Amino acid sequence: xxxxxxxxxxxxxxxxxxxxxxxxxxxxxxxxxxxxxxxxxxxxxxxxxxxxxxxxxxxxxxxxxxxxxxxxxxxxxxxxxxxxxxxxxxxxxxxxxxxxxxxxxxxxxxxxxxxxxxxxxxxxxxxxxxxxxxxxxxxxxxxxxxxxxxxxxxxxxxxxxxxxxxxxxxxxxxxxxxxxxxxxxxxxxxxxxxxxxxxxxxxxxxxxxxxxxxxxxxxxxxxxxxxxxxxxxxxxxxxxxxxxxxxxxxxxxxxxxxxxxxxxxxxxxxxxxxxxxxxxxxxxxxxxxxxxxxxxxxxxxxxxxxxxxxxxxxxxxxxxxxxxxxxxxxxxxxxxxxxxxxxxxxxxxxxxxxxxxxxxxxxxxxxxxxxxxxxxxxxxxxxxxxxxxxxxxxxxxxxxxxxxxxxxxxxxxxxxxxxxxxxxxxxxxxxxxxxxxxxxxxxxxxxxxxxxxxxxxxxxxxxxxxxxxxxxx
Amino acid sequence: xxxxxxxxxxxxxxxxxxxxxxxxxxxxxxxxxxxxxxxxxxxxxxxxxxxxxxxxxxxxxxxxxxxxxxxxxxxxxxxxxxxxxxxxxxxxxxxxxxxxxxxxxxxxxxxxxxxxxxxxxxxxxxxxxxxxxxxxxxxxxxxxxxxxxxxxxxxxxxxxxxxxxxxxxxxxxxxxxxxxxxxxxxxxxxxxxxxxxxxxxxxxxxxxxxxxxxxxxxxxxxxxxxxxxxxxxxxxxxxxxxxxxxxxxxxxxxxxxxxxxxxxxxxxxxxxxxxxxxxxxxxxxxxxxxxxxxxxxxxxxxxxxxxxxxxxxxxxxxxxxxxxxxxxxxxxxxxxxxxxxxxxxxxxxxxxxxxxxxxxxxxxxxxxxxxxxxxxxxxxxxxxxxxxxxxxxxxx
Numbered sequence: 001x002x003x004x005x006x007x008x009x010x011x012x013x014x015x016x017x018x019x020x021x022x023x024x025x026x027x028x029x030x031x032x033x034x035x036x037x038x039x040x041x042x043x044x045x046x047x048x049x050x051x052x053x054x055x056x057x058x059x060x061x062x063x064x065x066x067x068x069x070x071x072x073x074x075x076x077x078x079x080x081x082x083x084x085x086x087x088x089x090x091x092x093x094x095x096x097x098x099x100x101x102x103x104x105x106x107x108x109x110x111x112x113x114x115x116x117x118x119x120x121x122x123x124x125x126x127x128x129x130x131x132x133x134x135x136x137x138x139x140x141x142x143x144x145x146x147x148x149x150x151x152x153x154x155x156x157x158x159x160x161x162x163x164x165x166x167x168x169x170x171x172x173x174x175x176x177x178x179x180x181x182x183x184x185x186x187x188x189x190x191x192x193x194x195x196x197x198x199x200x201x202x203x204x205x206x207x208x209x210x211x212x213x214x215x216x217x218x219x220x221x222x223x224x225x226x227x228x229x230x231x232x233x234x235x236x237x238x239x240x241x242x243x244x245x246x247x248x249x250x251x252x253x254x255x256x257x258x259x260x261x262x263x264x265x266x267x268x269x270x271x272x273x274x275x276x277x278x279x280x281x282x283x284x285x286x287x288x289x290x291x292x293x294x295x296x297x298x299x300x301x302x303x304x305x306x307x308x309x310x311x312x313x314x315x316x317x318x319x320x321x322x323x324x325x326x327x328x329x330x331x332x333x334x335x336x337x338x339x340x341x342x343x344x345x346x347x348x349x350x351x352x353x354x355x356x357x358x359x360x361x362x363x364x365x366x367x368x369x370x371x372x373x374x375x376x377x378x379x380x381x382x383x384x385x386x387x388x389x390x391x392x393x394x395x396x397x398x399x400x401x402x403x404x405x406x407x408x409x410x411x412x413x414x415x416x417x418x419x420x421x422x423x424x425x426x427x428x429x430x431x432x433x434x435x436x437x438x439x440x441x442x443x444x445x446x447x448x449x450x451x452x453x454x455x456x457x458x459x460x461x462x463x464x465x466x467x468x469x470x471x472x473x
Numbered sequence: 474x475x476x477x478x479x480x481x482x483x484x485x486x487x488x489x490x491x492x493x494x495x496x497x498x499x500x501x502x503x504x505x506x507x508x509x510x511x512x513x514x515x516x517x518x519x520x521x522x523x524x525x526x527x528x529x530x531x532x533x534x535x536x537x538x539x540x541x542x543x544x545x546x547x548x549x550x551x552x553x554x555x556x557x558x559x560x561x562x563x564x565x566x567x568x569x570x571x572x573x574x575x576x577x578x579x580x581x582x583x584x585x586x587x588x589x590x591x592x593x594x595x596x597x598x599x600x601x602x603x604x605x606x607x608x609x610x611x612x613x614x615x616x617x618x619x620x621x622x623x624x625x626x627x628x629x630x631x632x633x634x635x636x637x638x639x640x641x642x643x644x645x646x647x648x649x650x651x652x653x654x655x656x657x658x659x660x661x662x663x664x665x666x667x668x669x670x671x672x673x674x675x676x677x678x679x680x681x682x683x684x685x686x687x688x689x690x691x692x693x694x695x696x697x698x699x700x701x702x703x704x705x706x707x708x709x710x711x712x713x714x715x716x717x718x719x720x721x722x723x724x725x726x727x728x729x730x731x732x733x734x735x736x737x738x739x740x741x742x743x744x745x746x747x748x749x750x751x752x753x754x755x756x757x758x759x760x761x762x763x764x765x766x767x768x769x770x771x772x773x774x775x776x777x778x779x780x781x782x783x784x785x786x787x788x789x790x791x792x793x794x795x796x797x798x799x800x801x802x803x804x805x806x807x808x809x810x811x812x813x814x815x816x817x818x819x820x821x822x823x824x825x826x827x828x829x830x831x832x833x834x835x836x837x838x839x840x841x842x843x844x845x846x847x848x849x850x851x852x853x854x855x856x857x858x859x860x861x862x863x864x865x866x867x868x869x
Contacts, residue, residue: 005535005539006538007538010542014491044531187484190487403627407562407563443479454548458549458551461545461552
């Protein structure tokens, strides 16, 4: 089920809210309500995969208990290792097996049949959350959950189940057992949810039409240089508002039920270096890799060669996490190399000093990365980049390029402005003003929010294009 | 968020809105929603077993909730308004339903290039049958909304409706089928080209369809030796009363973008002022309906005209919809001719007016008719066969 769908907005969410707040005040019962709702939510798209989810919950509950019981003993590490293998194996079978066999088949090692395995939605997210739970219990960063239903709620909680953010167990460990959604939480959750749905439906979905057209034209060898840039920029904004919008909705929904998830995005396109970009983009994933891979490998406390190795490993894994395609691996390695360059050369310091150059440099390199990320194959990615650099046989612009530019100019401008922290600055400016002015501004803001919500619903009711990029991961 | 007086207001408004919309939708359309979901589930099960059942139910439910949501038309209006604010001329939709605003501010669908050969072969293939039973055949190409040298699509959008029709007509002529290209006639006519089509629909107006009947009659009499309406009585608009429904109609494109994007159309109903006596039989798949009475009583469906909802398809006021087969017997006809009309939706008002001139008119819509067309022709033995299409490849 998509958050950006009328069935979610007007049937599922109201029902869950009514049952959650209207029928019980006991924390335990409320957790059960949320767990059942979450499993129903997950089963909506692919009912059979809910079994995998239940197996994963059961297994990780057991691993958590075992790791907790033998925490001070060697056995704990043994169970920890088995847990990691178990989780990665499930993810590996569904996500990577076909890809691996396909490649082995191409080099003649595998002669058998390559099975086409359907991917359970959100498997990468809930696998990482499961691992986080057991490791945090092992590290003592969160109490072990004695009730398997609570483990189920942590892993399967519907707001973050399908496309993150990857909620670390330590973040919500206390709230699973004891939480209270205040009026302020609920209201701010609503505001956040509406902002998210606006980003997703009004911006991302519109930009998706341009980006998809560009990549379609490219496949048909009808892409002009201008359209190549337009498509790449549109995709750059699309993916931000798609994933960022989804994260906003997830954070907002979490707050409505008293959960406080960490931020997942912090205006990444305002970054002045790739290092800074990754501190602002998909924060929950990069911090997961930092805490569960990079630091255990030695992090920065080892010699430069090993540091470089650690960075490389983390970014290769980041690429692989995103999908079973060489494009994702190259994308991860691309960022790994850029981060290494920034870390071990003068470039990093130079970028800190030259803000404008830093912005341009970051945006251009990130733009290139999204082309690699979006393309179906590596050869198509490189060919697309060549089109951007002037190798387009169709010339610089044609009527179609102008049409798409003209038709989407307003959305591109709005999206570009919204991707930069102007609203943060306006808020900071308003905070210094009198209460009266703040109230007026809040009222105007709320009217705008109501407008955004209604327009988003209008687009959903109309049945406009509604893809969700991160569902594939 | 700091504690402020708006917090409670936000919560109350949001919850009331989503809960209220959900309840109202279920109360108003719960049965219809479940019916669609179950139908889709059964259809899915028949095609793909259990997987199809699940997918069909979920898809059916999601789609029907979307289509039955309370206030749906207001949301569509809002969508169109926002598109207008953003100065959009090209509203993209999946499939072939993208809406384009042309140089006059009228709405268009985009026609893609189509290979017309299979359609030509189908018609030409029936030629021996027509010859065997002595039926004369005429393919009537209706005007298309993107009138050549008059209507311009936005830069970058190419419409192929004219080139498709050109190819079709040329190949039909080569196959020995007579054609009447009303696209040319309309440019020579005294009609105001801005008013020959609805601005929010791809169909011709009632008046244009009436004009087309006159043009067809003239052609048949002049080129094919018929003797239809020799006194120009049935094709004289003065013998009809016009009832105008002002600002009452959003056409196929208009219904996708609402009333603010390109405005609302007027709909005109034309009714004969002379005496008529009809019996009409409509084959709606498994149900056959029969009515007797005058033109108005048998052909006009007022349930599509009386409600004030502008989203109702008033264009189908003649006959009510496209049906597999319609048989019209005109008891006061001066001509004994039997006419078979193969049609798409353009044929609805056209056939209604054409029926005033002949004894029997049959409409066959091959999108819905599942019988053997060749056998049908042999059994019926029409004097005249007309093909009335805007685009013969249209499947919806």
